Amino acid sequence: MAGRPTARRYARAVFELALEHDAVDQWSDDLDLMAETMGDRDFFALLEAPQVPLRVKYQGIDTVLAGASQLARNLASVLVDHRSARFAGAIRDEFRALADAHNGVARAEVVTAVAMENAERERVSQLLGGLVGAKIEITERVDPEIIGGIIARVGDHLIDGSVRTRLADMRAALAAPPVDFQQNS
Numbered sequence: 001m002a003g004r005p006t007a008r009r010y011a012r013a014v015f016e017l018a019l020e021h022d023a024v025d026q027w028s029d030d031l032d033l034m035a036e037t038m039g040d041r042d043f044f045a046l047l048e049a050p051q052v053p054l055r056v057k058y059q060g061i062d063t064v065l066a067g068a069s070q071l072a073r074n075l076a077s078v079l080v081d082h083r084s085a086r087f088a089g090a091i092r093d094e095f096r097a098l099a100d101a102h103n104g105v106a107r108a109e110v111v112t113a114v115a116m117e118n119a120e121r122e123r124v125s126q127l128l129g130g131l132v133g134a135k136i137e138i139t140e141r142v143d144p145e146i147i148g149g150i151i152a153r154v155g156d157h158l159i160d161g162s163v164r165t166r167l168a169d170m171r172a173a174l175a176a177p178p179v180d181f182q183q184n185s
Helices: 004-020 024-038 041-048 054-064 070-081 085-103 118-132 163-175
Strands: 105-112 135-142 150-154 157-160
Touching: 004 024, 004 070, 004 085, 024 041, 024 070, 024 085, 041 054, 041 085, 054 070, 070 085, 085 105, 105 118, 118 135, 118 150, 118 157
Parallel strands: 105 135
Antiparallel strands: 105 150, 150 157
8 A cells, every 4th residue: 555654663663652651552542533634635635635624734734633643643744744644544554553452452353143141152252263363353244145153354364153164065076067976996
């Protein structure tokens, strides 16, 4: 993705600052807010508009990020100065990855046909955590088209235990040419 190195540099600098001030959670919240507000199409257009004076852009930042720390508002202003407001979401994502690695956390996207109960979610989290050796935070998505079972992605690992995939595998096996066992004798 274009801009990922830029986002990574900002995120690393912010993460080091957050560690230095023991404010990783605060920065995480601030970056969520920043990504959400700067991702708003109308607000982003205001921040990128060359005819809008910087002072007006800074006032907008102070207003919409009023709940964020002054350092986070300063970061938003720097992004506007460098015409890099579009990287706010990527900076948040990179920061989250650094914080997760620091805290020994891995994120998993889990797809099920129906919503999981809390006990099921905890069991899946424990099983996935055992596979990757980290505490797992699950993002759950429901997709009735998988029919049943579960699909889980943790980093580069994909576990597809969906009924849809098992049925497709059986269909492929049944459609394959028959094996001539006499020829192999």
